[in-house]
Amino acid sequence: MSDVSLRAVSKNYGSHTALRTLDLDIAQGEFLTLLGPSGCGKTTTLRLIAGFIDPTAGRIYFGRDDVTDLPPQKREIGMVFQDYALFPHLTIADNIGFALVERGRKPAEIEKRVTELLNLIRLPGAENRFPAELSGGQQQRIAVARAVAHSPRVLLMDEPLGALDLKLREAMQAEISAIQRTLRITTVYVTHDQSEAMSMSDRIAVMNDGRIEQLGTAVDIYNRPASSFVAGFVGQINLIAGEVAAGAVVAGGQRIRVSGSVPPSGAVTLGIRPEQLRVVEPGLIVSDEFDALDGIVRSTMFAGSVIKVEVDAGLSAPLLVEMHPDAPAVAAGERVRISWRVTSATILAS
Ligand SMILES: Nc1ncnc2c1ncn2[C@@H]1O[C@H](COP(=O)(O)OP(=O)(O)O)[C@@H](O)[C@H]1O
Ligand SMILES: [Mg+2]
DSSP: OEEEEEEEEEEEETTEEEEEEEEEEEETTOEEEEEOOTTSSHHHHHHHHHTSSOOSEEEEEETTEEOTTSOGGGSOEEEEOTTOOOOTTSOHHHHHHHHHHHTTOOHHHHHHHHHHHHHHTTOTTOTTOOGGGSOHHHHHHHHHHHHHTTOOSEEEEESTTTTSOHHHHHHHHHHHHHHHHHHTOEEEEEESOHHHHHHHOSEEEEEETTEEEEEEOHHHHHHSOSBHHHHHHSSOOEEEEEEEETTEEEETTEEEOOBSOOOSSEEEEEEEOGGGOEEEOTTOOOOTTEEEEEEEEEEEEEOSSOEEEEEEOSSSSOEEEEEOTTSOOOOTTOEEEEEEEGGGOEEEBO
């Protein structure tokens, strides 16, 4: 049985529709991420689960319990925000113990729980310090400890790492994952950062314009994107406009074989990831498992771990190819052949 379920939940703000009939099931102990661009409805979904706002239609369940009409304080949730929202005038111990004091727990029990959580977040002995004495990453760990102190049913996090710089953000992704795995607390995490979503989540719900476009593991979503939007939002992809003619896809005047079925007719969009493309010698005959197109290098860009090469191959847009830095170098103006495994070309729903 699911731990958190949304059943046909929609949300309008006045005449603006923020969520359109959303269905979502989150399993016990799962780390589920809502991923999508700004304005797609991630925060709205989280606030509905928390009970800060009411749905326009639909029901929300925690296990078998319909919580739609319960106020936030009766839902047993823990919440972490981007700006930490620690109480500046309270010590770390009082911050972490806040929800326990509110629930009338005994001082000895609270002290024990605070010590346990400070160990878990690797800040032992920080009880008597104040938030302002800690770094941003440390404050965010305290915020996580505070959110889970009362063993809530669900942990909700809204872009908790948004204020941190890249290196610290990556370190914190690992910290939060480790805490979540230790506690096995059902978690709904919000981010617009695809690499963050991919590295932390059991499953990802990719949202666009108030809908879930795809729900799956990072591998599912990356390798089998359900739409052009998902393909482009999660990683980079070449989108190639083509036409179906006589049961095959034709793009730039050339037949391109694809994995999966081809619709009977009409315009299609092909997707191929830049790292699936190889630059080979012009005229090289490729084996049956591969397809190839000839083109001219437009530009090359050194990006550290990869070299990004743009190739004009007579398609609707230049092809972006990611080359390994050790591969033989190519230069703008050079004739090349681009090849790829047939299985890496897929037809995407628009
Ligand atoms: N309180 C509100 N009143 C009116 N419109 C809102 C309100 N909150 C959010 N919206 C709108 O609803 C849509 C979804 O917002 P939100 O859930 O905050 O998106 P996200 O968190 O994905 O950026 C956006 O178009 C936003 O402008
Ligand atoms: Mg938001």
